[in-house]
Amino acid sequence: MTDLIMTIEDDMVVPNFDAGIDDLPGPSQHSAKTKKAGKSKTAREPHPESSNENVEASDMCDDFVIDLDADNLQNVHHSLDFAMAKRSLRRQRQSGNYTNLEQRIAKHKSKLRRTARSAPDAESTQTEPSDKAKDREGSNEEAADTVETLTGNLSDSSDPDNQPDAASENDGSDEEQFFAAASDAEESSDLDQDAKPVAKATTKRHKKSPIDFKGLGFGSDSEDDAAEASDNSDIEQVPQSGSEASDAEAASEDEDEEKNDTSDAESEVDEQAEARKREYFGAIDTYTDVDLPESFNSMNLSRPIVKGLTQLGFTQPTAIQAKSIPVALLGKDICGGAVTGSGKTAAFVVPILERLLYRARSTAVTRVLVLCPTRELAIQCHNVAIKLAAFTDVHFCLCVGGLAIRPQEAELQKRPDVVIATPGRLIDHLRNSPSFSLDHLEILVMDEADRMLEDGFKAELTEIVKCCPRSRQTMLFSATMTDNVDELIRLSLDKPVLVQIDSAKKTARRLVQEFIRVRQNHEEDRPAILAALCAKTYRRKTIVFFRSKLAVREMRIVFGLLGLGATEIHGDLTQEQRLEALEMFRDGEVDYLMATDVAARGLDIKGVSTVINFNMPVKYSQYLHRVGRTARAGKGGRSVTLAGEEDRKILRLVMKNSPAENVRRRVIPPETIARYQDKIEKAKDSVAAILQEQQEDRELAKAEKEVNKAKNMIEFEAEIKARPAKTWFQTGAEKRQQKEASNLEYAAKFGGTKAVKPEKKTVSKHKKRKAVSQEDLAEQKSALKFIKSAKRANRPQRLSATNTIQRPSSMAGTQGAGKKKNKSRGGLDVGFTEDLTSTRKQGNGRQTTNAAGTKGKAAKGKRR
Numbered sequence: 001m002t003d004l005i006m007t008i009e010d011d012m013v014v015p016n017f018d019a020g021i022d023d024l025p026g027p028s029q030h031s032a033k034t035k036k037a038g039k040s041k042t043a044r045e046p047h048p049e050s051s052n053e054n055v056e057a058s059d060m061c062d063d064f065v066i067d068l069d070a071d072n073l074q075n076v077h078h079s080l081d082f083a084m085a086k087r088s089l090r091r092q093r094q095s096g097n098y099t100n101l102e103q104r105i106a107k108h109k110s111k112l113r114r115t116a117r118s119a120p121d122a123e124s125t126q127t128e129p130s131d132k133a134k135d136r137e138g139s140n141e142e143a144a145d146t147v148e149t150l151t152g153n154l155s156d157s158s159d160p161d162n163q164p165d166a167a168s169e170n171d172g173s174d175e176e177q178f179f180a181a182a183s184d185a186e187e188s189s190d191l192d193q194d195a196k197p198v199a200k201a202t203t204k205r206h207k208k209s210p211i212d213f214k215g216l217g218f219g220s221d222s223e224d225d226a227a228e229a230s231d232n233s234d235i236e237q238v239p240q241s242g243s244e245a246s247d248a249e250a251a252s253e254d255e256d257e258e259k260n261d262t263s264d265a266e267s268e269v270d271e272q273a274e275a276r277k278r279e280y281f282g283a284i285d286t287y288t289d290v291d292l293p294e295s296f297n298s299m300n301l302s303r304p305i306v307k308g309l310t311q312l313g314f315t316q317p318t319a320i321q322a323k324s325i326p327v328a329l330l331g332k333d334i335c336g337g338a339v340t341g342s343g344k345t346a347a348f349v350v351p352i353l354e355r356l357l358y359r360a361r362s363t364a365v366t367r368v369l370v371l372c373p374t375r376e377l378a379i380q381c382h383n384v385a386i387k388l389a390a391f392t393d394v395h396f397c398l399c400v401g402g403l404a405i406r407p408q409e410a411e412l413q414k415r416p417d418v419v420i421a422t423p424g425r426l427i428d429h430l431r432n433s434p435s436f437s438l439d440h441l442e443i444l445v446m447d448e449a450d451r452m453l454e455d456g457f458k459a460e461l462t463e464i465v466k467c468c469p470r471s472r473q474t475m476l477f478s479a480t481m482t483d484n485v486d487e488l489i490r491l492s493l494d495k496p497v498l499v500q501i502d503s504a505k506k507t508a509r510r511l512v513q514e515f516i517r518v519r520q521n522h523e524e525d526r527p528a529i530l531a532a533l534c535a536k537t538y539r540r541k542t543i544v545f546f547r548s549k550l551a552v553r554e555m556r557i558v559f560g561l562l563g564l565g566a567t568e569i570h571g572d573l574t575q576e577q578r579l580e581a582l583e584m585f586r587d588g589e590v591d592y593l594m595a596t597d598v599a600a601r602g603l604d605i606k607g608v609s610t611v612i613n614f615n616m617p618v619k620y621s622q623y624l625h626r627v628g629r630t631a632r633a634g635k636g637g638r639s640v641t642l643a644g645e646e647d648r649k650i651l652r653l654v655m656k657n658s659p660a661e662n663v664r665r666r667v668i669p670p671e672t673i674a675r676y677q678d679k680i681e682k683a684k685d686s687v688a689a690i691l692q693e694q695q696e697d698r699e700l701a702k703a704e705k706e707v708n709k710a711k712n713m714i715e716f717e718a719e720i721k722a723r724p725a726k727t728w729f730q731t732g733a734e735k736r737q738q739k740e741a742s743n744l745e746y747a748a749k750f751g752g753t754k755a756v757k758p759e760k761k762t763v764s765k766h767k768k769r770k771a772v773s774q775e776d777l778a779e780q781k782s783a784l785k786f787i788k789s790a791k792r793a794n795r796p797q798r799l800s801a802t803n804t805i806q807r808p809s810s811m812a813g814t815q816g817a818g819k820k821k822n823k824s825r826g827g828l829d830v831g832f833t834e835d836l837t838s839t840r841k842q843g844n845g846r847q848t849t850n851a852a853g854t855k856g857k858a859a860k861g862k863r864r
């Protein structure tokens with residue numbers, strides 16, 4: 001490929017302590033040229049995103065990462081060249097002689113600890129209370145309650161009640177030792193960390209290890225492990241064992257064969273991905289000479305855009321914005337990657353708006369298309385775009401599935417400047433909405449591009465891309481981008497610029513990740529662990545992710561019975577119910593949002609303090625997106641994952657890609673689990689009854705919908721028959737097939753992840769049908785029969801380019817969201833959005849949470 005390719009790399013953001021970093025021998029993946037350029041920038045002021053300094057530094061020196069302030073780091077580098085030492089250590093280890101060097105490292109580390117202890121507490125000067133402080137608040141609240149539960153959560157080793165159930169575990173000693181270590185670490189994080197953050201960082205940083213499972217209590221149960229766990233229990237000793245652990249090769253000496261294999265496989269996969277990336281993006285040359293803008297004002301943006309940004313409180317660009325906006329304004333294709341919550345939405349919306357300010361206004365055409373993988377994400381993106389464009393005359397249209405199609409068609413007929421859509425609905429419009437086309441498209445954006453490529457949208461995307469002019473500018477953004485370079489080639493980016501701020505495997509810098517081990521024979525403990533966690537520790541704005549919809553429904557009922565306000569979001573709900581649930585959670589009406597992965601990507605809900613993974617997701621990228629719902633926009637947050645034995649691979653990736661001081665282990669004492677198990681057991685019958693009731697509700701609602709549909713068909717038969725028959729891009733079965741295939745492809749390519757099991761759609765449908773009463777079934781059948789015959793009657797008619805059949809206004813009036821018809825286009829945009837989000841106004845059977853967690857009476861009342 002002869003394209004001129006430019007890449008902006010991590011080291012373009014200059015951390016506070018660049019001098020120290022630059023002194024390090026650069027890792028091999030950074031070209032000498034880039035390093036040199038990085039050095040030349042050391043005098044520059046810290047970037048607004050310099051809060052990312054440690055993460056970025058860790059990218060540059062992936063083996064030794066120190067979370068220190070500039071002075072300490074310089075001390076370290078001046079006194080010992082760690083990277084060199086590490087290499088020698090490795091060599092000496094191979095020859096069996098490393099005592100001397102280890103002693104040297106140990107000496108320097110203890111010196112470092114001494115320095116760190118005497119160093120002033122940088123973080124304690126923060127105005128915002130730290131997460132730890134907030135947790136401490138929680139702890140105090142808990143103290144009045146069943147204190148042992150909270151301390152139990154943190155496994156207070158001094159409390160006999162909090163000791164692990166030795167009888168039930170075969171590795172009591174190593175667990176006990178480890179609990180002590182975890183407990184110490186956790187408690188000190190609550191009580192001491194603010195006082196000694198540097199000391200903590202110093203001692204724990206060396207635990208950064210790709211394969212330090214023992215550190216999390218996931219190691220084997222051998223005596224050796226127990227001994228090592230014992231070492232780890234003394235936090236001051238961690239660096240010694242940790243320094244070994246931080247060296248992937250060295251650590252592999254202590255790991256079992258399986259771990260070695262996986263580690264090798266992972267690095268091989270990484271190398272392959274890197275090679276593919278380089279092949280596609282060509283020689284890595286650079287943007288290092290470009291002065292990155294440090295404020296929006298210095299980006300030469302127009303006044304209306306700056307006003308929009310200011311109104312949203314965006315004064316300084318985030319790193320991804322600082323790097324990609326200037327490139328996007330040049331009209332170049334972009335492949336942008338930055339950690340979750342880093343402001344990628346504005347990174348593409350701002351240049352779009354800026355460019356649209358200079359559009360020819362004589363003819364209205366759709367010039368920009370933004371594709372999002374989920375409806376909620378598209379709605380959110382639409383809202384952000386409207387706010388940023390508040391002082392411009394740019395018009396938007398939202399086209400997402402699950403909402404009335406007619407109002408969207410009406411909007412599209414007005415040829416909005418920007419269409420924000422989900423792929424399926426967009427294709428529907430492209431095929432069936434008269435006069436809508438992408439012929440004049442200038443910019444195509446794909447948010448969460450990797451998800452769209454990997455998750456069954458590939459064919460749809462290809463179809464959409466085919467409909468766009470080749471001359472367009474294309475921008476792809478995601479927090480987990482790089483694995484899909486092959487797919488990006490297919491999307492024919494033209495001379496793309498890679499704007500990769502953070503590694504595609506990194507979590508947000510201020511995210512603390514906790515793990516709770518669920519032993520092989522204790523899988524049934526999960527509900528009790530979750531209930532205990534939420535009832536006692538994580539009481540506010542918490543999202544809980546599950547693998548299945550049934551699990552979401554069940555746990556929501558359990559939460560209701562335990563008096564915990566929760567709502568749910570998953571694919572079995574109508575779009576209105578999904579939006580309703582989000583709104584309730586956003587507004588703080590409930591504290592818990594129980595979700596499947598439908599809510600894992602992109603959602604930006606202010607103040608989410610905790611994300612809990614009831615199960616570890618099957619892909620590491622899913623994990624990153626899930627935990628990315630907290631710790632956004634530079635704020636702190638916490639994730640808690642219930643990890644089983646089968647989750648080691650993902651856990652290993654977490655360990656490898658997160659600063660060690662941000663990874664914790666949490667232990668919940670068996671008594672607490674038993675207590676909550678008891679409560680859940682007692683509620684079992686109620687849960688079953690409520691589930692049954694919900695199932696019946698759903699079936700009835702479905703039947704009601706079909707009947708209404710049939711009524712409409714009868715009432716408007718002539719008009720409906722006169723319409724052109726819709727054409728579909730893919731059948732449901734084809735789509736499912738493709739999703740399975742792409743998941744398998746992903747698993748085969750990138751290993752370390754499992755293919756998603758094919759959905760058992762037919763079985764569940766069958767079961768559902770069984771549950772419906774005979775009467776409803778008969779009603780449904782006759783309605784469906786009628787619909788089918790009406791459709792059959794329509795079949796010969798096909799959409800043609802010249803077809804301009806007008807829909808009867810009476811039909812448009814039946815679509816709830818389309819009722820508002822503002823005269824000005826701007827008014828329409830806003831009204832449309834309001835209609836979408838304010839589902840209450842539409843009487844859509846708001847989900848209310850009562851003690852039993854059942855859906856609202858509104859729906860039932862409506863039915864009656």
Ligand SMILES: Nc1ncnc2c1ncn2[C@@H]1O[C@H](COP(=O)(O)OP(=O)(O)OP(=O)(O)O)[C@@H](O)[C@H]1O
Binds near residue numbers: 344478
């Ligand atoms: N320049 C800025 N200054 C302050 N806050 C910002 C800025 N840019 C974005 N934000 C805020 O950061 C948060 C995250 O932004 P956004 O949703 O665009 O992140 P993202 O990178 O797309 O996340 P994800 O990968 O999860 O989709 C939002 O609440 C947004 O308001």
